[in-house]
Amino acid sequence: MTPMADLTARNTLGFTVTANHAVSIGHPDEIAPALTQAKASNETWRVLGGGSNAVLPNQLDGLTMLMDIQGIAILNSDSDSDSISTQIEVGAGVNWHELVQWTLQNDLPGLENLALIPGTVGAAPIQNIGAYGVEIKSFIQEVQAYDTKNEKWVSLNNQDCAFSYRHSVFKNDLSRYIISKVIFALPKQWTPRIGYADLQQYFAGQATDTMTPDAIFSAVCAIRQRKLPDPRLLGNVGSFFQNPIISNESLKKLQQQYPQIVAYREGADQHKLAAGWLIDACGLKGYRHQHVGVHDQHALVLVHYGGGDARELLELANLIQAKVFERFGIQLQIEPIIF
Ligand SMILES: Cc1cc2nc3c(=O)[nH]c(=O)nc-3n(C[C@H](O)[C@H](O)[C@H](O)COP(=O)(O)OP(=O)(O)OC[C@H]3O[C@@H](n4cnc5c(N)ncnc54)[C@H](O)[C@@H]3O)c2cc1C
Structure with missing residues (x-):
């Protein structure tokens, strides 16, 4: 437990933010004890990923849990050749863009349109992140979370998550679920999605059947870098x-x-x-x-x-x-x- 923590580098707005108590959560088992302690001390609590979708006040009272759970694992076995998708289990603290890069390096395309979105994997289901014609709801199989209301671990399937535009069951009550892991299902049959205007323009004249996931990834990165201010600079x-x-x-x-x-x-x-x-x-x-x-x-x-x-x-x-x-x-x- 860090008594005071400077979170200025952990919010992309770059506001000067001090947290009373900040604890780095590196393993799912650390969530329940941290909450119990907060309750015993009558502290309020909250969860923070990369702080790229958060407007924080100068002073955060109570406990701030920094979601740092790492790890990416492929769940399908080699013998599972009938399966139409590859399942990967990813820790909530994994950086989103690094996950997208990892999937492409491992020949598991699908997430390339969502390249360069800042933040963590655990926050991705919260607002059903989306960009360039794709939403993450199309790839989420299951979300593992601690249900703070019923004080037990739960597993929510895609339907339970009730995804819609920039919304999900998690956003209905932000203090209920603490997400520890997300399981993605990446279809083995890859389909390029370049219908979004910016991508159409970028690939003007190029046939869809010559398209590669890496080319779409690079296009999305180039378009985003041209259009959006880099939070490290602004x-x-x-x-x-x-x-x-x-x-x-x-x-x-x-x-x-x-x-x-x-x-x-x-x-x-x-x-x-x-x-x-x-x-x-x-x-x-x-x-x-x-x-x-x-x-x-x-x-x-x-x-x-x-x-x-x-x-x-x-x-x-x-x-x-x-x-x-x-x-x-x-x-x-x-x-x-x-x-
Ligand atoms: C330059 C820029 C471009 C962006 N572009 C896009 C875009 O194209 N599409 C898009 O959808 N978003 C975009 N965003 C918004 C943001 O990147 C996403 O919403 C991202 O998923 C937030 O992740 P985070 O880890 O930073 O979440 P945070 O900002 O840390 O948290 C956001 C919310 O999620 C909660 N939360 C975080 N982690 C967990 C967890 N493990 N369990 C439970 N609750 C949790 C927090 O309590 C908070 O309520 C952009 C942001 C920036 C700065």
């Missing part, structure tokens, strides 16, 4: 707002006034709007509020220039929400977790 948590999903009728009404509005079909009855477009249309791209601001190239990303804190960032978020609501009648939902 603090951020990626997209700050979810893309709002609205009915086809609401979209039609908006299109009458704003013919340029950017929307993507979401099932038969709905469309997903580009939240970045809405923010940009309010004239807020590049807008600065004290030590934080709206990125000057990507309006969906809020950035920290140094010396700021969660209070300033949330003031900016509120201002953006108010402007977008005033103009479009749409309430933007914040994507990261506010602690």
Whole structure:
């Protein structure tokens, strides 16, 4: 147990954060005793992965569990040749991008569209991470977690996780499950997914049957590096707002006034709007509020220039929400977790 811990390097916004008590969880067996101790001392508690989807206050009271459980193991045996997928069991503290690289190095493609997403494997199911036309829900077979409500270990299958856009059963009650391991099923039959506009453009003219997982991985990395600010250079948590999903009728009404509005079909009855477009249309791209601001190239990303804190960032978020609501009648939902 570390009495005080500086978590400035463990949140990608780069806010100066001090935790009262921080404990590194390197093995699932350490979770229950840490919780028991926190309860006995009447401490509040929370879990932190890489801090890339978290807005932390300057001071974190109580216990902060840093999820550092490592390990990647292939579960199928060589004789299991009938199986249509390869199962891999991965510790919650494994770095997400390093897992993607490991799968490709081991000839287990599938996760390449999700390259370069910061953070840990244990956090990936929480908001059903997604990028470039793929969501992690397509690859999760099982999540192993400690159920703090019933004080027992549970195993949730894909359906139990109730995944949807940037959501899951875990997000319904963030203090209930502490994820220790995730089991992925990677289909042995690989299908390239390059339907997303940026990837289509990148591979323009190239036949799908000449595509390789490594080529898609490199494309995704190149596109992300071009479009998104690197948190090591400019603090951020990626997209700050979810893309709002609205009915086809609401979209039609908006299109009458704003013919340029950017929307993507979401099932038969709905469309997903580009939240970045809405923010940009309010004239807020590049807008600065004290030590934080709206990125000057990507309006969906809020950035920290140094010396700021969660209070300033949330003031900016509120201002953006108010402007977008005033103009479009749409309430933007914040994507990261506010602690
Ligand atoms: C530059 C940048 C780009 C990004 N791009 C994307 C993107 O394309 N798509 C996308 O979906 N996200 C994206 N994100 C957001 C973020 O990377 C993901 O949400 C990631 O999964 C968060 O992982 P983390 O370990 O940092 O979680 P944290 O920020 O540490 O935690 C997030 C939440 O998960 C909980 N949590 C973490 N680990 C566990 C665990 N083991 N058990 C239970 N609860 C846990 C925390 O308590 C918290 O509520 C981006 C972020 C950045 C900075």
